[in-house]
Amino acid sequence: AAKLVRIEVPANEKPMRRLPEAIIIGVSKCGTRALLEYLSLNPYVVTAKREMNFFNNATLYNQGLDWYKEQMPLSYSNQVTLEKSPDYFECVQCPPRVLSMNSSVKLLLLLRDPVERLISQYMQLMDKYVGTQTMPLFEHWVREPSTGEINVKVPSVRVSIYADHVKNWLSHFPRKQILIIDSKMLTKNPVSEMNKVESFLGLKPYLSKDDIYFNESKGFHCMRLRATGKTRCLGATKGRPHIKVEKETLSTLYAFYNPHNERLKNILGFRMSWF
Numbered sequence: 001a002a003k004l005v006r007i008e009v010p011a012n013e014k015p016m017r018r019l020p021e022a023i024i025i026g027v028s029k030c031g032t033r034a035l036l037e038y039l040s041l042n043p044y045v046v047t048a049k050r051e052m053n054f055f056n057n058a059t060l061y062n063q064g065l066d067w068y069k070e071q072m073p074l075s076y077s078n079q080v081t082l083e084k085s086p087d088y089f090e091c092v093q094c095p096p097r098v099l100s101m102n103s104s105v106k107l108l109l110l111l112r113d114p115v116e117r118l119i120s121q122y123m124q125l126m127d128k129y130v131g132t133q134t135m136p137l138f139e140h141w142v143r144e145p146s147t148g149e150i151n152v153k154v155p156s157v158r159v160s161i162y163a164d165h166v167k168n169w170l171s172h173f174p175r176k177q178i179l180i181i182d183s184k185m186l187t188k189n190p191v192s193e194m195n196k197v198e199s200f201l202g203l204k205p206y207l208s209k210d211d212i213y214f215n216e217s218k219g220f221h222c223m224r225l226r227a228t229g230k231t232r233c234l235g236a237t238k239g240r241p242h243i244k245v246e247k248e249t250l251s252t253l254y255a256f257y258n259p260h261n262e263r264l265k266n267i268l269g270f271r272m273s274w275f
């Protein structure tokens with residue numbers, strides 16, 4: 001088993017709360033929880049206990065950065081404070097706000113096949129509304145009733161138009177400050193992706209196959225704590241089975257997202273594995 005590493009506490013330091021040095025800005029349903037939990041296995045990373053939704057919520061944002069800092073865990077100066085709020089991604093006013101907190105903050109962005117992401121979000125809404133509100137059939141939900149075209153009034157449909165939101169972030173942040181992570185790679189081969197993330201965050205590669213291993217019954221990777229050997233998988237709301245979507249709707253969706261994916265490719269200068 002991998003060796004437990006205790007952090008080196010800098011001389012004469014007391015732990016304190018710090019503003020995040022890195023933020024997982026999205027995208028919702030692309031594996032943001034897995035990324036956060038995997039990273040928190042590294043002893044040089046400390047994470048906020050919940051999604052703060054600070055920069056995308058006027059009431060919270062008006063509480064100010066001191067309030068935000070108070071929500072962060074205690075850390076030493078050689079640890080990276082991290083929070084994840086996937087809804088920052090599509091929030092127009094977030095990039096300038098994050099920039100004004102710390103212009104050298106590191107941003108982590110997961111991108112999944114936009115259609116799969118949309119279906120995943122639909123499964124989540126189905127779960128959320130169970131017993132209260134009924135969700136329309138997926139095929140009806142994504143289409144405009146009168147024309148049958150893909151309905152851009154549905155917020156979840158717009159979230160998957162990655163090019164628009166990435167463009168907004170890049171109009172405030174230099175390209176090298178955002179690490180783009182392919183969701184499929186993180187899901188299938190988490191250790192090598194995590195080592196890239198660690199290096200982006202300025203950390204020594206720590207995570208190994210002992211820490212993140214494939215669990216047959218979950219069908220996803222799970223985590224093993226070095227200190228105790230205990231294992232832990234993400235909860236049942238992560239890795240939900242997806243409904244089978246009609247072929248015709250699927251091809252309409254792929255045709256809809258294709259030009260946006262093409263734009264994304266031109267903005268990033270490379271292709272994601274799913275496009």
Ligand code: A3P
Pocket residue numbers: 027028029030031032033034086119120186187220221222234237238239240241
């Ligand atoms: P599905 O539920 O559609 O399979 P988020 O945390 O951003 O909401 O993303 C959820 C997605 O993370 C899941 O979508 C799943 O595909 C993906 N994922 C990646 N690694 C995972 C893991 N180890 N356990 C569970 N889900 C994981």
